[in-house]
Amino acid sequence: MRKTRVIPVLLLKGRGLVKTTRFKNPIYVGDPINVVRILNEKEIDELMILDIAATSDNREPDFDYISLIASECFMPLCYGGGIRNISDIEKILKAGVEKTAINTQTIERPDLIREASTIYGSQSIVAAIDIKTNRAGKPYVAKTAGQVKLTDIDPAKHVREMVNLGAGEIFFNSVDRDGTAEGYDLKLLNKICNSVSVPMIASGGAGCIEDFLSATKAGASAVAAGSMFVFHGKYKAVLINYPDSAILDELLP
Amino acid sequence: MIVIIDYEMGNIGSIFNMVRKAGFNPVISSRTEEIVKASKLILPGVGPFDKGLEKLEKLNLIPLLTDRVIGARVPFLGICLGMQVLFKKSVEGNRPGLGWIDGETIRFDFKNKSSAPKVPNMGWNEINTAKDSFLFPNTNEMQRFYFLHSYHVLCNQPADILAEAFHGYKFVAAVQRENIIGVQFHPEKSHKFGIAFFKNFLELDG
Numbered sequence: 001m002r003k004t005r006v007i008p009v010l011l012l013k014g015r016g017l018v019k020t021t022r023f024k025n026p027i028y029v030g031d032p033i034n035v036v037r038i039l040n041e042k043e044i045d046e047l048m049i050l051d052i053a054a055t056s057d058n059r060e061p062d063f064d065y066i067s068l069i070a071s072e073c074f075m076p077l078c079y080g081g082g083i084r085n086i087s088d089i090e091k092i093l094k095a096g097v098e099k100t101a102i103n104t105q106t107i108e109r110p111d112l113i114r115e116a117s118t119i120y121g122s123q124s125i126v127a128a129i130d131i132k133t134n135r136a137g138k139p140y141v142a143k144t145a146g147q148v149k150l151t152d153i154d155p156a157k158h159v160r161e162m163v164n165l166g167a168g169e170i171f172f173n174s175v176d177r178d179g180t181a182e183g184y185d186l187k188l189l190n191k192i193c194n195s196v197s198v199p200m201i202a203s204g205g206a207g208c209i210e211d212f213l214s215a216t217k218a219g220a221s222a223v224a225a226g227s228m229f230v231f232h233g234k235y236k237a238v239l240i241n242y243p244d245s246a247i248l249d250e251l252l253p
Numbered sequence: 254m255i256v257i258i259d260y261e262m263g264n265i266g267s268i269f270n271m272v273r274k275a276g277f278n279p280v281i282s283s284r285t286e287e288i289v290k291a292s293k294l295i296l297p298g299v300g301p302f303d304k305g306l307e308k309l310e311k312l313n314l315i316p317l318l319t320d321r322v323i324g325a326r327v328p329f330l331g332i333c334l335g336m337q338v339l340f341k342k343s344v345e346g347n348r349p350g351l352g353w354i355d356g357e358t359i360r361f362d363f364k365n366k367s368s369a370p371k372v373p374n375m376g377w378n379e380i381n382t383a384k385d386s387f388l389f390p391n392t393n394e395m396q397r398f399y400f401l402h403s404y405h406v407l408c409n410q411p412a413d414i415l416a417e418a419f420h421g422y423k424f425v426a427a428v429q430r431e432n433i434i435g436v437q438f439h440p441e442k443s444h445k446f447g448i449a450f451f452k453n454f455l456e457l458d459g
Contacts, residue, residue, distance in 0.1 A: 001379045001397075043444045045377060046399075071270045076399050076442045093299060096266025098401060098442060120263065120300050121334075123373040123401045168373045168403070199371040221371050 004252040005045040005222035006212060007201060008229040008242065010035060012051040012081065015065055019226050020052070021179030023130075023148050029230045029238050032065075036072045042242040046076040048101070048171070048201075048224060050128075054082025055104050056146035063091050070096035080128050080171075089116050093124060101171055103128040104145050106162055107153065117166025122198070127162035128171040131155045131188065139188050142175050156192050163196045170200045171224070177205025179227050184211055186218045193219025209243055209251060216253055255279040255455060256291035258318075260308040262334060263299025264441070271441035275451040283312050293455055294318070294327055298334030302358065302404075303346030305334050315351065323353065326432045330454055333402060336428065336435030340406055354430055355409040363421050370421040373403040378418040378438070380426045386415055388427075388434065388453050396446050398426070398438035405437060 010017050010032065017035055018026035029035075032049070039047060049069060054061055061082045070077055079092050080101025089100050105112045106127050117125045132142040132150055141153040159170050172192060174185040184202045193200050199221035206212065206225035215223045232239035257268055259281050272279040272295070279295070280287055288294070296318075298305050309315050322329045331339050340350045343358035350358075363369035377397050382389045389396060398418075405424040408414050415434070416427040427436045434454065440447035 001377075003376055003378075005376045040444075067266065070266055074271060074274060074442065074444055074447065076401070076439070093263050094266055096264060096270055098264060098267070098299075098439070118301070119304065121403070123375065123403055124263075124299055169375060197369070197371060198373065199375050221375070 002249045002252050003221070004212065004216050006243070006248055006252070007046045007048050007222055007224040008039060008044060009048045009050060009203060009224045009226045010230075011226065012049055013053050015062070017230075018052070019179060019230050023144060023175050023178055026052075027236070030240065032069055033072055035240050036069055038240045039242065040072070040074050043245065044075055044242050046078070046222070047073060048078045048080070050079075050101065051081025060084070061088055061092060063095060066092060066097065067095035078126055080126070085112065086115055086119060089120065093120060099124050099126050099169070101126040101128040103130065104143065106158070107141065107143060107151060110161065110165055113162055113165040113167050117168065122166050122168030125167050126169045126171050127159070127167035128173065129155060129159060129162070130173050130175050131185070132175040139185075144175065148175055155188065156195055159192050160195055163198050167198065169198055170196065172200055172202055172220075174204030180205055181207030181227060183207060184215045184218070186214055189215060189220060190218040209247065212248075213251055254287070254290050255293045255295065256287055257281045257295045257297060258288070258314065259283045260296075260298075260305070260312055260314060262305050262308055263297060265297055267439070267441040268295060268297050268332065271447055272451055272455070275448045275455065277451070277455050283314065285317055288314075288317055288321060291321065291327060293457075294321065294329045296329070296331045296335035296338070298332065298338065300334060301345055302334065302337060302343040302350070303348045305338050306346070306348040306350065309338070319351070322433060328432045328454070328457055329434065331433075331435040332441070333437060333439060336437055337404060337406060339428075339433065339435050343404065345404055353433055354413055354428055354435065356407050356413070358404050358406050360404050361421065361424075374400050374420040376400065378420065378426070380416040380418045380438070382416045383414045384412070386429055387457060388429070388450060389416065390453065398436075398440060398443045398446055400426075400438045402437060406435070
């Protein structure tokens with residue numbers, strides 16, 4: 001039986017969904033509740049919703065709205081965006097969300113991962129790491145609240161640190177590949193997967209289902225995609241879609 | 254009345270929503286007046302073993318639940334941590350469990366395996382039923398459920414095992430001992446399989 005999870009990632013901006021390219025040029029793709037209802041019908045493996053404006057707007061997660069989305073969500077749900085402390089995590093889990101993705105705080109205050117996994121268990125805490133290469137092509141962890149800024153942190157070392165602190169899963173996201181459909185950054189993905197014992201979600205660059213297979217060969221336990229599930233055709237018409245489960249079962253381990 | 258027990262341990266919202274989706278009207282409560290009136294009890298739970306038992310104790314729920322479930326034999330469903338606390342102990346903590354089911358909770362251990370599966374186990378697993386039960390009437394059909402856990406239970410009485418799943422090795426996915434049911438998976442997040450599961454549990458005895 002297929003174990004690889006195929007995860008649509010929806011980006012929340014205000015109370016609408018958008019899709020970006022390399023973290024820029026957000027295009028409106030629909031109403032979150034409508035989209036979640038469509039994805040329920042398609043019986044997707046898992047859903048990830050990231051509020052891309054919460055941290056840059058310096059505000060807390062929109063708890064009421066998360067709760068509304070979760071009430072429509074009969075598949076596993078991971079939420080990320082603007083999470084700064086234990087109280088935020090508590091409210092999100094209580095709203096009916098299984099997992100919380102922590103991104104900016106993995107850089108600003110990594111101890112939050114330790115605190116949170118001690119209280120809620122590692123299985124509820126996802127460390128979401130955005131990675132970007134510098135001009136010389138060397139990858140670094142990027143800060144992505146508002147503008148994308150490179151740090152001097154080595155991605156593999158950062159991921160290991162997050163796992164040691166208690167993160168139960170790593171969301172590995174390539175800024176350079178975001179929205180490009182050029183395929184995942186397999187080389188880096190493989191290097192990082194080999195060094196950790198927790199599941200890894202590959203993200204950034206998926207253009208076709210064969211990319212999913214490549215990511216699993218590189219060691220990913222789950223594959224995420226944005227554009228693939230919200231756009232259709234070369235003119236990027238908005239169409240919420242998800243591959244047929246029989247096709248995924250055939251292709252993926 | 255269906256009561257989802259609120260002991261401040263996680264994903265109550267998901268269970269509430271799914272039970273409603275299955276066509277029932279549950280109540281979320283930790284109050285004695287409501288729990289004693291319950292015809293079905295659901296104990297959710299996300300988080301560490303000791304924390305769960307500490308909260309149950311703090312809210313004075315242990316004697317009350319023991320009275321209702323063991324004494325009055327109210328149908329009881331524990332989910333994830335809510336299943337693990339039914340056992341005698343856990344390697345995750347020091348507190349004694351409720352001990353309603355004979356066994357303990359251990360961590361996935363792949364010491365003797367060359368290519369170890371990842372822990373936590375996150376994702377969809379097919380389950381295989383180990384005995385007949387009203388909870389899984391269609392034993393010929395594949396049943397898939399969503400799992401999200403690092404620990405699993407070991408039963409000392411094989412007759413308590415209701416279903417098993419596979420993650421590196423076979424582990425107990427569900428238990429049933431008379432009116433006491435526990436599931437390691439999350440039926441509240443398992444699409445049509447979850448809806449059917451809740452219907453079967455909640456329709457029991459009308």
